[in-house]
Amino acid sequence: MDLFAQRITMRISSGHASRRMRALTARFMLVLACVIPIKPSFGADTEAALRDTYQSLAPQLANNPFHRPLHLDSTEAPDALKGDIYAVVDYPFATVNGALNDPAKGPENWCDxxxxxxxxxxxxxxxxxxxxxxxxxxxxLGKKVEEKLSSTFRVTFDYRMDVARADYFRVDLSADKGPMSTKDYHIVLEAVAIDSTHTFIHLTYSYGYGTAGRLAMKTYLATIGSDKVGFSKSADSGGYIGGVRGLVERNTMRYYLAIDAYLASLSLPAGQRLDARLNRWFDATEAYPRQLHEVEKDDYIQMKHHEYQRQQTAQ
Structure with a gap:
């Protein structure tokens, strides 16, 4: 057990965690809430396999509580979490491929x-x-409010085009490690054309963690994260699931909505795209207030304008 894990264990057992320890735990949970890890199977590898998935999910895409053609899955292992979203988006395959799987502009677009x-x-x-x-x-990665970069966690992702074909692509953003025993971060997107105006996508968000991460997660879910839920229904209570699966489901959805908002903005003049993305993303999250509401819209848009300007230069 590493030093951080020992400190959390001592604080939990003593029953009175220090303010600093609670702050460390909360900051660490932001990492688990935002990034992605383990190395499970991430894609279909072929157009035919992804099309088969599209056909098999047709009932769920047509009838679901999201009010859009979307299906969400999540899995929990002793040392990893994984969320998957399958969805039909209203953009041609060429648009999705050109924006998110381009060796020259793809990485910069992913930052947006x-x-x-x-x-x-x-x-x-x-x-x-x-x-x-x-x-x-x-x-x-940091809090849901404005803050200096010196108060946040830095994780470096490799951008890799795993598969790039005329009819199918898969791109992987991955990081071997993050702070406090997190590891095997992945954001993976694969896509295939359905028709001339629609694309079927599969987004995976996953991450792994060690002892320190497991203890920090337990503390978070017992305190400030105790009332947060995901989208799947609990087989036991009939309500929404909570815990770590709820955590990964919320953030898989946030990333999917970010992809959709970004793609929707591409048809607008360049000077209008940022505000269009911000408004579309926030409004989309507010369709699921029980899971995703965190801040007010004016605060979000002001914060993101500042952060977008900051990320235009290397920091």
């Missing part, structure tokens, strides 16, 4: 997607210096 999330405080793409032509995304 990620910054819409409340807890993403900064994202800046750079080209790796190893001659491979690859890119990295330096992402800072």
């Amino acid at each position: 997607v990620l910054i819409l999330h409340l807890n993403i405080k900064y994202c800046h793409a750079t080209t790796t210096g190893n001659g491979s032509g690859g890119s990295t995304l330096n992402v800072n």
